[in-house]
Amino acid sequence: MHRPRGEKIWFIPDGYIPETSSGQLISHESICVLNTASEDALLKITIFFEERDPLEEMMVVVGARRTKHIRTSSLHKEGTPIPVGVPYAIELESDIPVVVQYSRLDSTQAENTLMSVIAYPIK
């Protein structure tokens, strides 16, 4: 049996899905989750906005001994996705400890650019 590693609650204050892309790469964000355990991890993702109430409890499963690089554009709550071109923030809760990193690729202008952070954990 492999044990879970990391924490159960993680935050990413700077979420933003760029509206446009150019060149061969598509602008996108990824929430990258690593589950080192011998059991699946069940994630609940909540999205906070500047001027309206949160989108709560989008569910994602990360398999045992697997990573999942979640495109934020793939998330939705009863059919409602995260809007593009709007500042937002991310809360991720897992039922077992995991490790979370957030990366954004922006190809709004002709050449792409990357940024990445390890999300902020609550211990």
Next chain:
Amino acid sequence: MHRPRGEKIWFIPDGYIPETSSGQLISHESICVLNTASEDALLKITIFFEERDPLEEMMVVVGARRTKHIRTSSLHKEGTPIPVGVPYAIELESDIPVVVQYSRLDSTQAENTLMSVIAYPIK
């Protein structure tokens, strides 16, 4: 009631507002704050410089269950903004725990580039 999450004091040593932009994106920095609590968060921001005294206690409110992505160019102390093209550092104090990330978009040259860090918390 939702509880506050994070810490009350955060630091960002590498602040810099680029002087120029090109293309469709404007060079800027954002201090991205997430307030998960059911009450508003009151922030006091202090700016440190290399060769003069700090600009102290610029005030910002982040609503309950909201995020705010604060453009550093929008901050000012009695009408004095943060100067562009000058290295500086940021201290952020909140009356309740919050989570803070800092990102910079630089489009000085034709294509934009991004960098981002989770700010450093005092626990």
Next chain:
Amino acid sequence: MHRPRGEKIWFIPDGYIPETSSGQLISHESICVLNTASEDALLKITIFFEERDPLEEMMVVVGARRTKHIRTSSLHKEGTPIPVGVPYAIELESDIPVVVQYSRLDSTQAENTLMSVIAYPIK
């Protein structure tokens, strides 16, 4: 005698070796390890995927009072390297405390871009 500094277990959830390069710079990732101690550090690196079992226990030595910037494309397990163009995640275990940073240079499009994080340590 110099003492070891840092932690023994580190994680990087967002691994990805870009498939293509352009211009004078080659797309690559580096796992940058610092060993401050007066003895060598022996690393075991495990690679997690989205849809198959991990590649376990690739071994790397970092000399006493040395840094090593490990290209992920140089790692292999019994001749099997990390595949390019596939999302993965990294676990690094060391027999003595070290400090780990991860950086990626992507030159898929004409101009290169960089991202970097301090890996997430287990304390």
Next chain:
Amino acid sequence: MHRPRGEKIWFIPDGYIPETSSGQLISHESICVLNTASEDALLKITIFFEERDPLEEMMVVVGARRTKHIRTSSLHKEGTPIPVGVPYAIELESDIPVVVQYSRLDSTQAENTLMSVIAYPIK
């Protein structure tokens, strides 16, 4: 009296001074230090390499209630600077707590790119 904030020992495993620049921006790295205290901070910086002994104890002062964004190309030990185009790592020790962030601007190709991390503190 203002108190010092942060930690006394910080590490940055991924140091690298790019050899070339293009366009209007010069490739460089900055070690950005914030000293919130009412007294000066005295820093000792040690540089670790892949294949030779460290350059030890370069000294830098950061004034009371000031930040300093230290260009790594400005550091030297008895006239010996950090070589360009060589992977290295950084240890920073301060006599009072400070906060440290590391950023790199690379303009090797026509458009510049940025990366940044909060350095890793020993608590």
